[in-house]
Amino acid sequence: MKNINIKKGYTQVFDVESRLEKAISSKEVALTPSRIPFIKPKLLVKKGDLLKIGSPVFFDKRNPEIKFLSPAGGVVKNIVFGERRVIKKILIVIEKEEYEQFESINHDKISKTDRADLVKHIINGGLWPLFRELPYRDYPNKDKIPPQIIVNLNSPEPEGPSPSVYLENEENNFFAGLEILNKLSDKTFIISDASDEVPDQIDKLITHKVAGNYPANDPGTFLYHIKKNIPENSSWYIFGQDLIMIAKLVLSGKYPTDKVVTVSGSMNKDDNLHYRVRVGAPLNDLVKHTYDDFKIIQGGVFRGYDTSDTPYSGYFENSFNLLKKEGEDALFGFVMPGFKKNTVSKTFFSFLNTGTREIECSLNGEERACVNCGTCSKFCPVDMFPNITYKAVYADEVEEAIFSGLLDCVECGVCSFVCPSKIELAKDLKNAKSEYYKEQV
Amino acid sequence: MKFMRDLFKSNEKFFTKGGMFEKLHPLFDATKTFFFLPKGKIRSFPFLRDSIELKRFMSIVILSLIPLLIFGIYNTGYQANLASDSDISLQGAFFKGLTITLPLIIVSYSVGFTWEIIFSVIRKHKISEGFLVTGLLYPLILPPSISLIQAAVGISFGVIIGKEIFGGTGRNILNPALTARAFLFFAYPSSMSGDSVWIFSGSNVDAITSATPLSIVANATISDNISMIFNQAGLSLKTLFFGSYPGCIGETSAFLCFIGGLILIITGIGSFRTIIGGIIGLLTTSFLVSYFFKVPFANVTPIQHLLIGGFAFGIVFMATDPVSSPGMNISRWIYGFLIGFLTVVIRVFNPAYPEGVMLAILFMNIFAPLLDYVETRIKLGKRMPNV
Numbered sequence: 001m002k003n004i005n006i007k008k009g010y011t012q013v014f015d016v017e018s019r020l021e022k023a024i025s026s027k028e029v030a031l032t033p034s035r036i037p038f039i040k041p042k043l044l045v046k047k048g049d050l051l052k053i054g055s056p057v058f059f060d061k062r063n064p065e066i067k068f069l070s071p072a073g074g075v076v077k078n079i080v081f082g083e084r085r086v087i088k089k090i091l092i093v094i095e096k097e098e099y100e101q102f103e104s105i106n107h108d109k110i111s112k113t114d115r116a117d118l119v120k121h122i123i124n125g126g127l128w129p130l131f132r133e134l135p136y137r138d139y140p141n142k143d144k145i146p147p148q149i150i151v152n153l154n155s156p157e158p159e160g161p162s163p164s165v166y167l168e169n170e171e172n173n174f175f176a177g178l179e180i181l182n183k184l185s186d187k188t189f190i191i192s193d194a195s196d197e198v199p200d201q202i203d204k205l206i207t208h209k210v211a212g213n214y215p216a217n218d219p220g221t222f223l224y225h226i227k228k229n230i231p232e233n234s235s236w237y238i239f240g241q242d243l244i245m246i247a248k249l250v251l252s253g254k255y256p257t258d259k260v261v262t263v264s265g266s267m268n269k270d271d272n273l274h275y276r277v278r279v280g281a282p283l284n285d286l287v288k289h290t291y292d293d294f295k296i297i298q299g300g301v302f303r304g305y306d307t308s309d310t311p312y313s314g315y316f317e318n319s320f321n322l323l324k325k326e327g328e329d330a331l332f333g334f335v336m337p338g339f340k341k342n343t344v345s346k347t348f349f350s351f352l353n354t355g356t357r358e359i360e361c362s363l364n365g366e367e368r369a370c371v372n373c374g375t376c377s378k379f380c381p382v383d384m385f386p387n388i389t390y391k392a393v394y395a396d397e398v399e400e401a402i403f404s405g406l407l408d409c410v411e412c413g414v415c416s417f418v419c420p421s422k423i424e425l426a427k428d429l430k431n432a433k434s435e436y437y438k439e440q441v
Numbered sequence: 442m443k444f445m446r447d448l449f450k451s452n453e454k455f456f457t458k459g460g461m462f463e464k465l466h467p468l469f470d471a472t473k474t475f476f477f478l479p480k481g482k483i484r485s486f487p488f489l490r491d492s493i494e495l496k497r498f499m500s501i502v503i504l505s506l507i508p509l510l511i512f513g514i515y516n517t518g519y520q521a522n523l524a525s526d527s528d529i530s531l532q533g534a535f536f537k538g539l540t541i542t543l544p545l546i547i548v549s550y551s552v553g554f555t556w557e558i559i560f561s562v563i564r565k566h567k568i569s570e571g572f573l574v575t576g577l578l579y580p581l582i583l584p585p586s587i588s589l590i591q592a593a594v595g596i597s598f599g600v601i602i603g604k605e606i607f608g609g610t611g612r613n614i615l616n617p618a619l620t621a622r623a624f625l626f627f628a629y630p631s632s633m634s635g636d637s638v639w640i641f642s643g644s645n646v647d648a649i650t651s652a653t654p655l656s657i658v659a660n661a662t663i664s665d666n667i668s669m670i671f672n673q674a675g676l677s678l679k680t681l682f683f684g685s686y687p688g689c690i691g692e693t694s695a696f697l698c699f700i701g702g703l704i705l706i707i708t709g710i711g712s713f714r715t716i717i718g719g720i721i722g723l724l725t726t727s728f729l730v731s732y733f734f735k736v737p738f739a740n741v742t743p744i745q746h747l748l749i750g751g752f753a754f755g756i757v758f759m760a761t762d763p764v765s766s767p768g769m770n771i772s773r774w775i776y777g778f779l780i781g782f783l784t785v786v787i788r789v790f791n792p793a794y795p796e797g798v799m800l801a802i803l804f805m806n807i808f809a810p811l812l813d814y815v816e817t818r819i820k821l822g823k824r825m826p827n828v
């Protein structure tokens with residue numbers, strides 16, 4: 001096992017207790033295809049259809065083989081569209097719980113199964129997209145052999161489920177998952193945050209412990225710091241919990257329905273806890289208080305989505321964050337000492353304050369031209385100069401943008417967080433990256 | 442508070458689309474955001490943003506200028522009253538200083554902001570915060586006897602040519618306050634240099650002459666003992682350090698410049714690399730000069746170099762302007778060092794134009810993008826390509 005220390009980045013901590021609240025059962029669930037990156041969803045169901053657990057609900061037009069399945073058995077109650085016919089949510093009321101039966105493979109047979117069969121199995125079971133390919137983070141082509149697969153035991157979000165919670169009693173599934181990975185690739189890295197506790201049996205298998213600020217344990221950041229040659233750039237990654245789901249699918253032939261998620265945030269009035277829920281479960285099954293006037297962020301406050309209008313646990317997102325909406329404009333705000341301001345700068349006295357800070361979902365200013373202060377470069381975890389790449393993107397100089405590291409960007413959002421000119425660096429870099437990707441394929 | 446909030450709310454309609462003063466919306470907006478810091482909606486990830494914004498950024502610079510401003514007001518009045526045998530008590534000097542300085546500050550801000558508003562209206566931009574600092578820096582680097590008309594012309598030049606033709610704050614290459622002063626220097630040399638501009642004398646009396654440390658050295662011969670002449674002129678090291686001698690309004694006190702520099706460094710607003718690099722550049726160059734050259738300036742010790750002229754002010758407040766200085770770390774060291782180096786070189790080898798720091802900074806402003814470019818090329822070239 002190697003230790004890796006990553007110095008840049010920035011951590012905003014919402015402590016979540018390593019304790020699992022008792023299982024929650026939901027009456028209805030929703031699928032939210034718009035939160036799955038890159039796919040072009042096409043519906044396979046209509047209002048009133050009866051679904052089993054594991055019935056296909058929609059597929060990806062780019063690749064019709066890739067289907068997304070229902071995590072619940074019941075009736076499609078409603079399909080809500082947003083602007084430009086984007087499918088916002090597909091609501092399913094849970095009724096009769098029947099399983100769609102897939103093939104199953106015994107643990108000890110996995111190593112003898114053909115790679116192609118195994119892949120097909122995962123694709124049919126609707127879980128192939130849980131694998132992601134760097135640097136663009138789309139799901140990989142099934143015939144490709146990756147240079148390596150990175151298993152990240154943590155979540156993409158710092159306050160996401162801890163491995164000490166979701167790995168409990170799942171060791172065997174995890175081992176089966178690793179065997180599946182061995183069939184897919186010759187090399188597997190297992191990484192974990194240095195500060196997280198992992199059950200002993202699994203701890204032994206960890207290849208790298210990563211210490212440092214968010215997003216130190218992001219697979220992209222990790223890869224940037226260890227890669228030795230260019231082909232490694234297209235490594236695949238998967239999160240520990242997702243690997244367990246794949247293993248369950250393969251072992252049992254049933255679509256796995258639940259997942260551990262966390263609820264946290266400055267406005268959460270309950271304890272910040274882990275919950276085991278149905279995939280697609282609504283937030284109001286988890287918190288007892290109202291949250292209408294809060295911002296709800298899923299998938300991490302830095303890199304996630306504002307899901308205030310569709311707070312359902314997602315295919316990828318494992319955390320809910322409840323934040324305060326932006327408040328009233330502050331009188332003479334720019335000269336106040338600011339003992340509780342949330343900032344990395346030392347222009348507020350809060351750098352002396354180790355206690356709580358006001359955490360608010362607000363821009364705290366207005367967008368201005370870049371003043372070349374260099375703060376963004378100071379914090380970028382992959383040593384980019386975000387302002388330079390941003391300017392290249394803005395001027396449409398694709399070659400220059402790529403030369404300056406655009407594809408290394410891990411889309412973490414730290415640069416946008418620290419920028420005093422409030423420039424949407426991370427968003428625009430992410431968009432530029434995916435535009436470039438779409439041109440490639 | 443509620444009253445003010447309501448006031449802005451009830452008047453907003455005149456300035457928005459279709460309102461009577463629609464075109465002046467940038468002015469309304471700037472006034473409103475001056476009083477009420479906008480919170481702003483976040484429209485994309487990340488869903489938290491740092492509390493710092495440009496107004497805060499700029500107000501830290503203003504904060505670090507305040508001690509210099511207050512001392513400058515007092516010192517200007519004190520020197521004027523001392524020369525004309527009037528009241529040199531604290532209040533007397535301060536009051537006199539106010540009558541000299543305040544009009545300059547008002548002219549600087551009002552003329553400069555007028556240009557900012559005009560350009561914002563034409564460009565339909567928001568008024569940027571950059572001028573908050575420029576507007577205060579500029580009067581502090583003027584000689585007290587400058588006329589208000591000249592001051593207004595200078596700042597107009599600085600804002601328009603130094604900044605707005607490049608596209609406004611963030612896109613300018615030169616520091617606008619320095620551009621303004623450089624313009625005045627070349628347009629009205631007799632009002633900006635010589636021995637008779639450093640003490641305010643009003644319009645009806647003869648100009649009062651007083652040699653600045655730099656002009657003393659420029660007029661000295663090689664065999665003169667500079668420190669002795671300084672002492673005779675009442676310019677002991679202590680005076681030079683604390684700054685109670687005639688000079689530009691806000692530049693004389695090296696001590697307060699360093700206090701300001703400390704605030705900028707601690708808050709991270711000014712780059713310590715630029716400031717320390719500049720001081721190292723100045724000290725080493727002047728040390729080498731005193732070893733290898735036989736010129737009057739060779740007799741000036743490095744410490745004296747550091748304290749005289751506008752170097753301390755320039756390196757702390759002008760060179761650290763992030764927009765016109767490099768953004769990369771090594772470039773900042775080089776940039777600072779070369780400013781120190783050039784300052785001494787101009788002082789020593791061009792005695793006709795003794796104050797080198799202003800030109801040194803403007804010159805390095807021009808090279809800042811190149812320094813940044815070279816450093817980024819080298820650093821980016823080391824990246825493993827990702828394709």
Ligand code: SF4
Pocket residue numbers: 379380381382384386408409410411412413414415416425426429
């Ligand atoms: S440039 Fe990309 S990797 Fe760097 S801080 Fe910004 S979002 Fe993160």
Ligand code: SF4
Pocket residue numbers: 369370371372373374375376377386387418419420421422423425768
């Ligand atoms: S943090 Fe913002 S203002 Fe500063 S260099 Fe980066 S993009 Fe420019």
